[in-house]
Amino acid sequence: MVERRRSGWTLCGLGLALVAAPLIMSATYVTLEVSWPRSTEPDLTRYVIHWGTQSGDYSLPPAAVMVKTDCSPTTCSRSFFGLDPTQTYFFVLTAIDEAGNESAPSPEASGQPRVAECVPPVVTGAEDALTATPYLIQCAQRSVSVTGSGFLSQVSVDFIDSSISVAAVSSGSSGGATELLVDATAAAITGLGAKDLRVTNAGTCSATLSEHDPSLKSSVEVVKSPDFNKNGRVGAEDFNDLAIAFGSEIGGAKYNPAADMNGDGIINGDDLNRFAPFLGLLVTPCP
Amino acid sequence: MKRIKDWTRLTRWPACLPVGACALLLCLLAPACSGGQDDSGNDGPLACSLNTSFEAPAHATGTVTFQTYSNPCGELNLNVTFTGISNIFTVGFDLTYPSGTFSFNGFTEGPLLKQGFPSTPPFFSVTETSPGRIAVFASRFSPDGSVSVAGETFLLTLRFRALMIGQGTIAFDLSGTSPVQDQVLDQNGNLVPATFVNGSNVARVF
Numbered sequence: 001m002v003e004r005r006r007s008g009w010t011l012c013g014l015g016l017a018l019v020a021a022p023l024i025m026s027a028t029y030v031t032l033e034v035s036w037p038r039s040t041e042p043d044l045t046r047y048v049i050h051w052g053t054q055s056g057d058y059s060l061p062p063a064a065v066m067v068k069t070d071c072s073p074t075t076c077s078r079s080f081f082g083l084d085p086t087q088t089y090f091f092v093l094t095a096i097d098e099a100g101n102e103s104a105p106s107p108e109a110s111g112q113p114r115v116a117e118c119v120p121p122v123v124t125g126a127e128d129a130l131t132a133t134p135y136l137i138q139c140a141q142r143s144v145s146v147t148g149s150g151f152l153s154q155v156s157v158d159f160i161d162s163s164i165s166v167a168a169v170s171s172g173s174s175g176g177a178t179e180l181l182v183d184a185t186a187a188a189i190t191g192l193g194a195k196d197l198r199v200t201n202a203g204t205c206s207a208t209l210s211e212h213d214p215s216l217k218s219s220v221e222v223v224k225s226p227d228f229n230k231n232g233r234v235g236a237e238d239f240n241d242l243a244i245a246f247g248s249e250i251g252g253a254k255y256n257p258a259a260d261m262n263g264d265g266i267i268n269g270d271d272l273n274r275f276a277p278f279l280g281l282l283v284t285p286c287p
Numbered sequence: 288m289k290r291i292k293d294w295t296r297l298t299r300w301p302a303c304l305p306v307g308a309c310a311l312l313l314c315l316l317a318p319a320c321s322g323g324q325d326d327s328g329n330d331g332p333l334a335c336s337l338n339t340s341f342e343a344p345a346h347a348t349g350t351v352t353f354q355t356y357s358n359p360c361g362e363l364n365l366n367v368t369f370t371g372i373s374n375i376f377t378v379g380f381d382l383t384y385p386s387g388t389f390s391f392n393g394f395t396e397g398p399l400l401k402q403g404f405p406s407t408p409p410f411f412s413v414t415e416t417s418p419g420r421i422a423v424f425a426s427r428f429s430p431d432g433s434v435s436v437a438g439e440t441f442l443l444t445l446r447f448r449a450l451m452i453g454q455g456t457i458a459f460d461l462s463g464t465s466p467v468q469d470q471v472l473d474q475n476g477n478l479v480p481a482t483f484v485n486g487s488n489v490a491r492v493f
Contacts, residue, residue: 280466
């Protein structure tokens with residue numbers, strides 16, 4: 001239990017470290033990260049950061065940091081955004097236990113945010129531009145629409161799986177675009193399944209789709225080529241192959257591995273969902 | 288550039304779906320699948336000034352042709368009719384229409400592939416791949432077998448809405464440059480003898 005207004009509390013004794021974060025971005029995205037060692041007291045529930053623009057005057061809205069959710073086993077931190085890069089900010093910490101007791105404030109620390117060299121993009125989605133589906137078929141170069149914000153003119157895109165190559169990136173406008181068109185090709189050897197992609201603005205400011213959507217529900221999914229007979233067209237013959245094999249499982253007489261679009265060993269509606277959007281298209285067949 | 292409009296069923300297929308659930312789903316989706324009203328829901332100023340003339344060829348045995356169905360105000364509905372063809376399992380073709388005179392307004396599934404109460408509902412993919420071009424694919428699924436037509440039965444009804452006075456040809460694209468090969472296949476992957484036949488096929492709005 002934290003003694004109310006206890007002086008010289010462990011947290012304060014370790015001091016408060018202010019870090020002008022290396023990821024501080026542009027003048028409009030100025031960020032200051034405050035971090036400190038996490039206390040080992042078991043009943044500690046949260047910290048409160050009191051801050052302001054003058055020493056001893058902490059009139060800006062206090063910020064809470066929950067120990068369980070916002071701290072690592074050894075460190076707690078909080079970032080402040082949209083700050084004035086010409087301004088010095090002053091901080092003190094208090095800690096609050098399960099009973100609501102609040103410690104004495106820590107010694108004051110101060111810091112000035114630093115303007116970084118680039119703006120991090122935000123990636124919110126990606127899909128095949130023509131079919132408006134998340135499926136990236138093996139072997140064929142496809143135009144992938146990447147949506148988000150903060151895409152700058154010197155932006156680049158790559159996939160975490162390096163077997164997916166990116167030939168070109170274009171955007172509708174030179175700065176702050178919300179859509180990028182990416183010519184991407186999944187190789188024949190690219191593994192099936194969800195693939196994360198990364199957008200990088202000039203410098204090292206990058207973001208991945210999974211950062212925005214940890215469930216990867218909006219990610220690109222690599223599937224087999226729908227051109228089963230490898231004639232360069234996705235047509236009735238390919239549809240016929242899937243329909244004949246429909247309902248079969250791996251090892252079964254009618255199982256056709258080419259038609260198992262997601263490679264799960266069963267040819268069913270999941271495969272049809274991945275196949276149908278490409279009907280009628282010309283594609284590069286897999287070798 | 289995205290496809291103009293994909294009239295394929297508007298929901299994703301579940302991996303497994305009981306027949307009863309499929310039937311219910313189809314009933315619920317019927318308005319979306321069949322096209323119904325256009326996106327605006329308005330009839331437009333030419334709503335009741337439409338007349339059509341359509342010179343479809345005779346429906347000879349072994350052919351796939353267009354046939355006018357019913358043409359209420361402002362609409363042109365065409366059946367794609369199969370005559371005397373056996374062992375139909377999968378169908379694919381594309382067609383062109385005068386996109387300056389008509390807009391494509393969806394489709395309604397016909398009885399051809401639904402014969403014999405298939406355990407898996409046939410799947411229809413109807414996509415306007417570019418202005419004035421529609422790609423159609425449909426298939427039954429194993430273990431349901433092929434179907435045959437002794438007389439005439441239609442695969443689906445294509446629905447068009449008049450845009451302005453004019454005329455043009457609605458026809459299967461039988462050229463070698465078409466991205467879609469006009470084909471009928473059986474349940475063993477064999478091509479079924481079937482001829483896609485165009486007549487004059489002139490559709491008019493006046």
